[in-house]
Amino acid sequence: MILGHELYGSGSEGVIVMHDFYGCRDTWEFARNFFDTSRFTYAFVEVRGYGESRNILGDYTPVEAAADILALADNVGWEKFHIVGHSMSGMLAQRVVLDGGSRIKSAILNTPVAASGLSFTPEGFEIIKGSIVSNEMLEQAFDALTGERLCDEWIAFKVRQTRASRLMKAQHGYLESLSNQGFLDEIEGNTTPMLVIGGEYDMEPFTPKILEETFLSWYPNAELVISGNAAHYPQQETPVYVATVMNEFLARQI
Numbered sequence: 001m002i003l004g005h006e007l008y009g010s011g012s013e014g015v016i017v018m019h020d021f022y023g024c025r026d027t028w029e030f031a032r033n034f035f036d037t038s039r040f041t042y043a044f045v046e047v048r049g050y051g052e053s054r055n056i057l058g059d060y061t062p063v064e065a066a067a068d069i070l071a072l073a074d075n076v077g078w079e080k081f082h083i084v085g086h087s088m089s090g091m092l093a094q095r096v097v098l099d100g101g102s103r104i105k106s107a108i109l110n111t112p113v114a115a116s117g118l119s120f121t122p123e124g125f126e127i128i129k130g131s132i133v134s135n136e137m138l139e140q141a142f143d144a145l146t147g148e149r150l151c152d153e154w155i156a157f158k159v160r161q162t163r164a165s166r167l168m169k170a171q172h173g174y175l176e177s178l179s180n181q182g183f184l185d186e187i188e189g190n191t192t193p194m195l196v197i198g199g200e201y202d203m204e205p206f207t208p209k210i211l212e213e214t215f216l217s218w219y220p221n222a223e224l225v226i227s228g229n230a231a232h233y234p235q236q237e238t239p240v241y242v243a244t245v246m247n248e249f250l251a252r253q254i
Helices: 062-077 088-103 122-131 135-145 150-161 167-179 210-216 239-253
Strands: 005-009 013-015 042-043 083-086 104-110 194-199 221-229
Touching: 013 062, 042 062, 062 088, 062 122, 083 088, 088 104, 088 167, 104 239, 122 150, 122 167, 194 210, 194 239, 210 221, 221 239
Parallel strands: 013 042, 013 083, 083 104, 104 194, 194 221
Antiparallel strands: 005 042
16 A cells, blocks of 8 residues: 655655645645755655545554655655655654654654644644534634634635545544654654744744744754744745745755
8 A cells, every 4th residue: 555646856865745634735736846856856645534545544643654654665766765744744754754764864844743742722622623524613723823814715725625635534533643642752852854844923832932942952953944924834825935945955965
């Protein structure tokens, strides 16, 4: 079983790119126009329960997701590769770093869930849980995640994107496992080079201040960049800037 994915680029360095809790690989659709495709080849992957992998059932856990990513790397012939995660898959990417060991050359964590586990207020958890089935609560979630500053058309677009791409059972599974299966005690101190991307207007627990206090404290080779005029979706809100900082970071890892 190999996860659904799309290869993009012609470079010799492999980069596996994952998506968030609400999206699939099309969340990177515009930003990738500006990715460095001469030195890198990107595998835009969809985890179990999403997009082309929506019919692949499982336990929907970080350990399972990491094993799936490593199997994909084997399938495309990448002994060593770079990993990119966004929000939910930021935590999954950290599990790939942990379980992949020396195979992982670097990691890019875009507005990531921490390895300690997903943490919202009780009210926040209720909105996220309810958004799996309720369009009204999904609209609330996107409004909160983008700082209550973007137009209704944006929120409607994100709702359509979410409903078209995921298995409801998978969202329930990932929400539970990301909340209860943290592994910070296993990965803290990991020296893999990491780029953490934050959004200026993102909400807790993804604010720039929290990212600085956690990721830069946990990982000695992590660096943080903040995308101005963006919140939880910098790759869609400020795509050219995100592509630029990703290209620059990856170039330093060759």
